[in-house]
Amino acid sequence: MSTKPRARRARHNTGMQDSAAPSRAESGEELARLQATALLYFEQCRSQTARLRTLEDALAQAELSLQQAKAGNELKQQIAQIQKSLATKDELISKLRSALVAKEGARFDLELKLRSLLERGTVAIEVRSNTKTANHGTEPANVSSPQEPAGRLSDGIAFATGSTLRESKCFDYRSMLTQLATSGNLSSPRYPGLAAPTKGFLFVLTYPRSGDLVLQKMLNDIPGYCIRGELGGALEPIAKAWGETVIAGQRFDKDDLEVASLNLGWSIADTFVTDVLVPPPNVKVAGFRSNTVHTDIESFWRQAAFLYSSFPNARLLFNMRDNERVARSGPWARQPRKEVLRKLRSMDAFFNEFSNAYPERCLCIRYDDYTSSQEARNRIFEFLVEADFLQRDCDPIARKNEGRG
């Protein structure tokens, strides 16, 4: 690459030797001119470099601005998204409010439907407050007074979402039937069985060897009481099936299902009274004694809830006895003691839980108390609103021994 310039320089040098040599002054001028040109180029180069640096700075500044702008845009987008989300949230809240209003409307419709159903001659009742009051005073909590504010029926049927019957507390609609016995509106053409006992129903729930037979006899000594015996849990699966219908009505939140469930319960209860309990004419209180052992609370709860909800003004007496003594008695004594005690304690816990949940018409009693104390017996008669029996000496053990004699 560098061969040609060298050749040209060689020819030039040869030419210089051939032509006349320039004068010293000319050479000086030429040198000065070249120096000036070089200086000029040098200055130009420096200014170009400075401009270049300025441009580079400007470029860097522009890049920075661009990045900031991008970040700003992203921020703007994020803000827009947040605003959009907020708008969606507002919209959802608005829809939720509408849904709640609609749901309340539906519940109100159900209330009307039920009222209409009840007024068609089924079970004319007053709807009472759901306020739960402890039932240990002389005034029975389950009798509504005129001053008591009437509760909304929809409150009573407001099922909470839950997987089990127990959690749902759905049996608050017991209130619909509460006044059936006391209001004098028992002449129901549709459910004559449920209207037969003038004062309502009484069920004794307990376990074997708890002195339940003594209790049954004591109760049957009250005039107008007809408490039947146990039949090995014949009604339990039906109660479970009914519990399924309640859960279905609750799960799908369908009023029709809830009404269907109520009717199913009443229909079964009615035919059970008419065709199985067959209370004698002019009976005041009818019921039975069940000593089925439940090992899981769900199964117990369904049975208790079915009795409590489907029979008008039903009262439940939970009969308990010293577990150690029960475990030594009858068929229990042939089973592993630890297992027996576990079962009995569970049952006592189930009784307590249910009666705490529904204290208005439930009472836990202990065999050892009511067989030894008039005060304990008075508590039972107060619960049953049987004032005539208060202070009356009706020692069940003495009665039992009289019967034997």
Next chain:
Amino acid sequence: MRSCTPLAKEQMQLGKLVVPISLVVSDTSVDPSWVQTALVHAGSTVVSVSLDFLCNFAEGARRVDIISNAASQHEDGTGEPAHAWYGADRVAVKRFRQHLLMAFESYLLRQANEQQPTTILCPGCSLDDDRLVGLVTWIKDTWATVRVVFATGGQGTTGDPDQTNVLGDILLATQNSSEVWLTDGMSLDEATGFLANWLKEAL
């Protein structure tokens, strides 16, 4: 959709459904809404209930025998202690049994908005459930003409299920009074057509 005729209502009062009901027990492998849609498209009035409800009710109806036995023993004076008696005689217990079925049918009727339900659908069931045999037996004892069908995924060239699996066990145990519907590979239209023919056959 058929409405419930006065005759139907009268017969339901007697505990007899006019139109033979089909019971479709749908396996977890089958989309319940798909089955329900196909049944509705095929002209069936479907009532959806849980297997627990049906099985408990069937068990409850069976346990009426306990009350009946106690009533018999009480009437015959054959030793059952009086405290284990509810007060009913045999005739009353028979009436109770019938009224129990009426309550069951009324529940279905209410769910079908007062129309005659033609199909009870039990969605999302496990075919391993050992209560199924008892359920089918009770259903067939109560309503002999009811067609019981197990809808399950799976395809068969002949439509016959494998008699060695759980389903086969159920079919054998129920003495072939139930059938199997293999739903895999069926479009909604095909299922609708199949069910329409099948329901026509059932009538």
